Structures are given as structure tokens and as C-alpha cells.
């Protein structure tokens with residue numbers, strides 16, 4: 435089996451031997467890597483004491499039109515040769531073999547195994563032989579026989595004994611809870627915590643604007659504790675992406691991804707692509723959080739390229755070698771300084787920037803991407819003395835005063851998400867103006883308030899829309915059918931511009 439992105443294709447290997455000039459020929463669009471495999475397959479068989487027959491041997495990889503870019507086919511080719519030579523006699527139908535071979539017959543780790551086994555299972559494959567080194571990634575897969583192999587010799591042993599090598603029993607994964615400690619460690623910052631809860635409830639993207647040291651990164655990480663645990667289906671989706679990227683993972687990934695690519699990341703690093711059409715950061719953040727600190731330092735092109743995936747939840751990558759689709763439904767949390775020196779929101783007089791510098795800096799923040807960021811949260815770093823004091827109180831009493839409140843906040847968030855799904859089938863962050871008019875249940879007084887504020891502060895149309903979306907989520911958190919003036923007033927707090 436080979437893969438291009440998340441698409442896996444079964445490759446059938448036919449091996450034929452005829453009289454003629456002794457040679458090993460691999461046909462069916464093999465690329466260079468597969469071609470080099472010839473040497474490794476032959477050498478590894480010789481090393482394991484297999485007598486290579488001197489005949490013209492043709493290995494056909496079908497279907498021919500699929501590009502075989504993976505040396506992971508080597509084990510399968512070797513097994514085909516062993517069948518031809520009569521070293522093994524069992525039926526290999528409905529069986530997959532994965533592994534790159536070393537010259538001494540060792541079976542080496544392959545990329546994308548989890549994804550390929552899941553695809554094989556869907557095609558009715560019964561058993562899989564794969565490199566022992568990959569075991570942790572796949573051991574929980576159920577409904578398929580798994581045979582980890584260290585060396586090709588074990589295939590010969592299996593032939594004689596007909597028993598599983600070291601059959602792995604599947605085990606159920608426990609879903610864990612992360613980000614909780616981050617959330618509980620945040621002292622003060624009530625408005626920011628409230629904003630996190632609103633964002634989690636309505637799947638709103640958000641931006642923190644505040645000075646260095648205001649805890650932007652801790653706040654962003656805390657978001658994970660407010661999102662429900664990954665469902666099994668989501669876990670599988672996330673794990674497949676990591677498997678393709680070749681990031682080792684222990685079993686199913688059950689934690690929501692949290693990615694924080696540096697602002698020097700390339701466009702390919704962020705979106706995915708390159709020669710092998712690898713998934714990028716946005717896909718590694720699928721079902722999790724993409725945190726972009728120092729948001730204005732990222733190249734414009736990188737920032738603007740996020741807009742489309744943010745809207746559709748996936749990315750399509752095209753290169754000469756083909757087209758692949760990767761999921762990319764992530765929550766964007768951005769963070770930036772309010773001005774070049776970073777101290778604008780701190781105590782008066784600390785900021786050394788001129789008004790013009792401030793305006794110029796904030797202007798950089800506008801742009802189409804901001805369309806997709808509903809919440810803007812102003813952060814002020816808390817007084818270090820107060821921070822230490824409250825830490826002390828927590829440790830002295832050896833209890834976590836906010837623990838109950840975290841559970842309560844979570845309950846409200848889950849409930850608010852349910853309300854949205856029942857009402858409109860998606861989250862409030864995806865509502866358009868017409869949806870809000872139709873389904874938003876916005877009280878007349880709230881409309882009037884918004885209109886007057888919009889006039890007074892010359893709120894743009896998209897600013898208007900964002901306030902309405904956030905207000906709808908605030909109402910949902912309170913299980914309120916209608917959006918009232920109070921909800922709207924709070925939503926207006928999350929607009930800085």
C-alpha cells in the first residue's frame with residue numbers, strides 16, 4: 435500500500451520468474467527509491483540464507499498509474515520473491531506487508547503506517563505485517579491481525595509455525611484532559627478567561643493584544659481545557675495526519691493538538707506541501723489550537739493564506755506529483771503587542787511610542803484575516819506582587835480554589851455548543867449576517883444599541899457581524915433564547931478597534 439496525502443492505494447505485487455538472463459526487474463512506474471529497493475531486497479534475502487534463483491524475475495507493481503514513492507514496499511517485494519522461490523507457501527491474499535529493508539534483513543520503520551492500516555481495514559484486509567519499530571503507533575487498532583516484524587527471518591519462521599509472531603492485543607485508550615493546569619494557574623485575568631470560555635463555546639478565533647509577559651501563551655494553552663475531549667473519530671483523524679507527517683505517536687492521539695509555529699515558519703511549513711506533499715502546521719493543529727504569537731511578525735503571505743482553511747476547515751495542496759487534501763479545522767489564537775514597544779496598555783507613561791507609530795502598528799492588524807477573528811482581548815500584565823501573593827495563598831491552603839469553577843465553565847460550554855448545533859447545525863463563529871437575522875433571536879433593544887454604537891464608533895460591517903456572533907454565544911452560555919442588550923454590551927468589550 436502507498437499513500438498520497440490521506441489517500442491510500444493498495445498496490446498488488448505479482449512476481450514472475452522465467453528462463454533467461456538472470457535479472458531482477460521491477461515494473462509499474464517505480465520511482466528511484468523503489469528501483470534502489472532491488473539491491474536491498476536481494477541483499478537482505480541473501481543475508482538471511484535464502485538462495486536467490488538465477489532466472490529472469492519480474493516484479494510487477496499494480497496499478498501501474500499510481501506513483502510508488504515509498505520504499506515501504508520492500509518487505510512485500512521480498513515476500514513475493516520468497517513465494518516464487520518456494521520458501522513460503524501460505525496464502526498472502528488480504529494481507530499487507532510494510533517495511534523498508536536493510537542489507538541484513540532488518541525491517542525498518544515506515545511513515546504513514548497508522549493511516550495505511552486504517553485504510554486497509556476499510557478495504558477488508560485481514561492481517562498486516564509491519565516493522566516492530568512502528569508498534570506503538572498502531573497497537574490499538576482493532577479488527578485486524580497485527581504482526582510486528584524485526585527481521586525478514588521472522589517471516590520464514592511464521593511460515594513454519596503458522597502462529598502469530600508476537601500478536602498484539604488491542605487496548606482501549608483513555609481520553610485525557612489537558613490544559614487544565616494552565617487554566618488553573620492563571621491568576622486574575624478574569625476578562626481573558628471569560629473570553630476563552632466564549633471562544634470555546636462558539637468556536638470563535640481570537641487575538642490577545644497585550645504587553646510581553648502578560649501570559650498570552652499560558653492563556654492560549656488553557657484553551658485546551660475548555661474544549662471537550664477528542665471523540666474517537668476525531669482522534670483517528672488527528673492520528674492519521676501525524677502518521678503521514680512521520681511524527682511518532684504512542685497509539686491514538688487523544689490530546690487536542692496545540693501547535694505554535696514560529697513566525698519564521700515558511701509557507702510550506704504552515705500550509706503543507708513540498709516534494710512529498712506533507713501536511714503543514716494548520717493540519718497538525720486539526721481539532722486543536724494553532725497559536726501564533728507575535729502575530730504581526732509573520733509574513734503577510736503566510737497570514738493571508740490562513741483565511742481559506744479557516745473558512746472551509748481543510749486545505750488542498752497541488753504539485754506536479756498530484757493533489758492532496760488535508761483536514762485543517764483548527765481554532766486560531768493569535769497574540770501581539772499593542773504597539774512597537776509593547777507597553778501601551780501598562781501603567782501610563784511607560785510606552786515610548788508616538789501616536790503615529792501606534793496607529794501604523796495597529797493598522798497592520800487590519801486585513802482580511804481579521805474577518806475570521808471574532809474576539810479581541812486586551813491584556814494587561816498583572817502586578818507581580820499580587821501574583822506572588824495569590825500563589826502563596828494557593829500553596830498555603832494547598833487547594834485550588836478555581837477547580838470547581840472550571841468544571842462549571844466546561845459544563846456551560848458543552849451545553850452552549852449543543853444549543854448551537856441544534857439551532858443551526860454549526861457553531862456561531864460560522865454564522866453569516868442573514869443567519870443571525872433569521873435564527874439569532876436578537877431583541878429589538880439590542881439591535882438599537884448596536885446601531886447606535888456602530889454609528890458612534892463607525893463600526894464596519896464585518897465588525898458589526900462579529901459583535902453579533904459573539905453576543906449570540908454569550909446568550910447561549912446563559913441558555914438564553916434571546917440576545918439581550920446585556921449580552922450585546924459584553925460582546926462590545928471584545929472589540930478594540
Ligand SMILES: [Zn+2]
Pocket residue numbers: 773774775776777778785786787
Ligand atoms: Zn509603545
